[in-house]
Amino acid sequence: MTDQSSTRMNTAADGVAKLTPEPLARRMRSLSDRAIAWLFISPTIILLLAINIFPLIWTIQLSFTNYAANRPNRPVKDIGLRNYERILNDTDIWLAMQATAHFVIWTIVLQTLIGFTLAYLIDRKFRGHAFWTTLILLPMMLSPAVVGNFWRFLYQPQIGLFNYIISFFTGIPPSSFVMTGSVNLAPWSIVIVDTWMWSPYVMLICLAGLRSIPDYLYEAAEVDRASPWRQFWSITLPLAMPFIMLAVLFRGIENFKMFDMVNLLTGGGPGSTTEVASITLKREAFEKWRTGYSSAFAIILFVTVFGLANIYVKALNRVKQR
Amino acid sequence: MSRNNTRPRSSWPLFLRRGPMEIVATVLIALGVFMLMQPFWITLYTYSLVTTLAGTVMYIIVTKFPE
Numbered sequence: 593m594t595d596q597s598s599t600r601m602n603t604a605a606d607g608v609a610k611l612t613p614e615p616l617a618r619r620m621r622s623l624s625d626r627a628i629a630w631l632f633i634s635p636t637i638i639l640l641l642a643i644n645i646f647p648l649i650w651t652i653q654l655s656f657t658n659y660a661a662n663r664p665n666r667p668v669k670d671i672g673l674r675n676y677e678r679i680l681n682d683t684d685i686w687l688a689m690q691a692t693a694h695f696v697i698w699t700i701v702l703q704t705l706i707g708f709t710l711a712y713l714i715d716r717k718f719r720g721h722a723f724w725t726t727l728i729l730l731p732m733m734l735s736p737a738v739v740g741n742f743w744r745f746l747y748q749p750q751i752g753l754f755n756y757i758i759s760f761f762t763g764i765p766p767s768s769f770v771m772t773g774s775v776n777l778a779p780w781s782i783v784i785v786d787t788w789m790w791s792p793y794v795m796l797i798c799l800a801g802l803r804s805i806p807d808y809l810y811e812a813a814e815v816d817r818a819s820p821w822r823q824f825w826s827i828t829l830p831l832a833m834p835f836i837m838l839a840v841l842f843r844g845i846e847n848f849k850m851f852d853m854v855n856l857l858t859g860g861g862p863g864s865t866t867e868v869a870s871i872t873l874k875r876e877a878f879e880k881w882r883t884g885y886s887s888a889f890a891i892i893l894f895v896t897v898f899g900l901a902n903i904y905v906k907a908l909n910r911v912k913q914r
Numbered sequence: 915m916s917r918n919n920t921r922p923r924s925s926w927p928l929f930l931r932r933g934p935m936e937i938v939a940t941v942l943i944a945l946g947v948f949m950l951m952q953p954f955w956i957t958l959y960t961y962s963l964v965t966t967l968a969g970t971v972m973y974i975i976v977t978k979f980p981e
Contacts (some may be wrong), residue, residue, distance in 0.1 A: 680960045680961075902970060
């Protein structure tokens with residue numbers, strides 16, 4: 593910092609100090625550094641308590657009752673763990689969890705394969721690789737609401753581009769199948785869209801992992817006459833693995849609570865074939881108005897995501913230690 | 915002169931050490947998530963929450979243990 597700008601800042605600070613009323617200034621001078629620090633972070637803590645912690649505690653409390661938000665005058669009864677008991681024996685919720693599992697597992701497998709392959713190719717630093725990186729990253733910059741809506745048009749059997757591309761490669765008439773309307777195809781339709789949208793994100797994390805591998809390891813491997821295949825299995829993959837794990841965990845947690853894109857694309861249908869956990873939760877809470885029951889379900893999902901987040905943080909620390 | 919690079923043995927019992935207990939807690943969480951989403955047996959699904967919760971609480975506790 594130059595002397596001139598430092599003097600200017602000191603003058604400004606003096607000006608502010610002069611404007612502070614004397615009783616307030618005296619009170620501030622008597623505060624310790626720790627107290628001032630608490631004073632600065634208290635608005636954030638209050639906001640966090642109000643919009644995160646309070647609703648969480650309230651949801652936990654509601655999960656032990658039979659409260660229904662559409663019948664506020666009905667007496668609220670404490671029913672203990674009965675909501676949890678019902679959910680954990682409810683076959684419909686179990687089916688929703690299986691639909692979620694199908695969605696989470698396949699999106700993770702496809703996104704990891706495609707993302708890592710793209711990162712491996714982009715890492716070659718060919719001519720125009722910066723342009724292709726930007727182009728590949730475009731889908732993840734879009735809003736899930738926009739993606740859900742325009743993929744609904746792409747999946748249209750009469751005018752949809754997706755059906756025409758499938759028809760071009762397989763010869764099946766484009767209007768003979770409806771991706772979002774068929775029981776067999778609908779679960780795959782949401783997997784395709786999520787993979788299209790989030791593979792670039794996995795690519796970005798894998799690219800960071802590949803770029804962190806020091807060149808001297810490959811040079812040493814060249815000296816030892818290791819084949820490119822051997823270099824990939826012995827250097828690239830083991831050293832990029834913590835980053836891949838990070839991407840897998842992050843996408844797993846995100847997809848476990850996926851709502852917006854699925855809701856816009858299929859709305860959980862046809863029937864309940866694409867009814868993932870968050871869609872079921874929305875239906876229980878705001879269509880069937882079983883607030884206590886849906887609160888218990890939300891807490892079950894919260895515990896699962898919280899557990900997974902712990903593993904994620906552990907993986908993150910391992911990456912940081914490298 | 916050769917230097918002994920091995921770390922000194924911890925006086926803490928195995929079940930009070932952070933590393934192994936963190937692994938146990940992580941396995942419990944992963945098992946709980948698998949039980950919640952598996953399509954084979956509803957009994958596993960029924961006990962999934964308890965397993966995940968046990969793993970999560972255990973993880974929170976054992977991260978305070980010494981290395």
